[in-house]
Amino acid sequence: MIETVNLTKKYGSFTALDDLNLSIAEGTVYGFVGQNGAGKSTTFQILATLMSPTYGTAYINGLDVTKESAKVRRFIGYMPDFFGVYDQFKAEEYLNFYGASYGLTAYERAEVIPQLLELVNLSHKRDSYVDLLSRGMKQRLCLARSLIHDPKVLILDEPASGLDPRARVEMREILKELKTMGKTIIISSHILPELSEMCDEIGVIDNGKLMATGSVSQIQMELQQQKVITMTVSSDVERTVRFFEDDPDVINIHVLENGTIQFGYRGSDDSQQMLIKKAVLADIPLLSFKPIEKNLEDVFMEITKGVE
Known part of the structure; x- marks a missing residue:
C-alpha cells in the first residue's frame, strides 16, 4: 500500500532524506521512530504529495505520489505535526467544510460527520467553537478531518505530540479502532x-537514513547478540560475582541492591542453560535468573548510538 524507492530529499548540500526504501503492506500499522530532524516529517510530506523528492519515487496504492498526486489524495488522510484550524468554525462546521472540499454531498456529510465525531469522542462538542477546544480535542478533530473521505491510508505525523497522559490514551484507543477497520x-x-x-512494524530513521525496519521483536532479536542478565541471590554475593566472572561469556558484571547482580552475556541459549546448571552445582544460592528484554526505547538508543 505504501512504497518508497531510493527516496531522497536534498536542500543544497544538506540531505534531509537519504535513499529511503520502505514497503508497507495493506492494513499494517507502521511506526516511524526518530529524533527531531531525522527525516520523518520530510517523508510524510512527500507521501502526502506536499513536497517533491530530489530523486527517487514514492507510491500509494500503486500510484506515483509526484506524477499522480490528485489521485493519491483520494486515498490518503494526512495529519501534520502542526496544523491550523478555522477558529470561527464550530466542530461540526469544520468537518462539514472539509467534507464539501472532498466533494461529499450534503447527504453524505450528514451521514458521516456524526459517525466521525463519535469515533473521536467529540459528539458532545459538535456545537463548540474550534478555538475553545483543548489541544487533545483539536488533535482528535484533526484526525476526524483526515478521515472525512474514508481514505485507505492514514499518514499521522506526531499525533500525540503535546498531549497529556489521558489524551494520549484516548488517541491510542482511537488508532486501535482504526486498525480494526483495516486502515x-x-x-x-x-x-x-x-x-x-x-x-x-517499526522503522528507525536517523539523519535521513533508515537504520532498521521490521517488527519490534525482529529488531530486538537482531540486537540481542549480547543479552543483559539480572539475577538475585539470597547470600554469598561476593562468591557469586567471582563465580560468574570466571565465565568467558560474562562481561560488565555489576552488583545492585538487595542481592541483585547484573551482567552482559555473549553466549548462546544453550551455554546460558549450562551456566545456570553449573551455578546450581556450585551451590550458588540463586533466587532468580532472567534476561532483560529490550523495549523500543532501548532498541532506538542502540540503533542510533554513535551515528553522526
Missing part, C-alpha cells in the same frame, strides 16, 4: 513504548 497507518511519535503497543 493502513504510518505514524511517527516520540512516545516509543506506545508505538510498540500499536504498531505491527
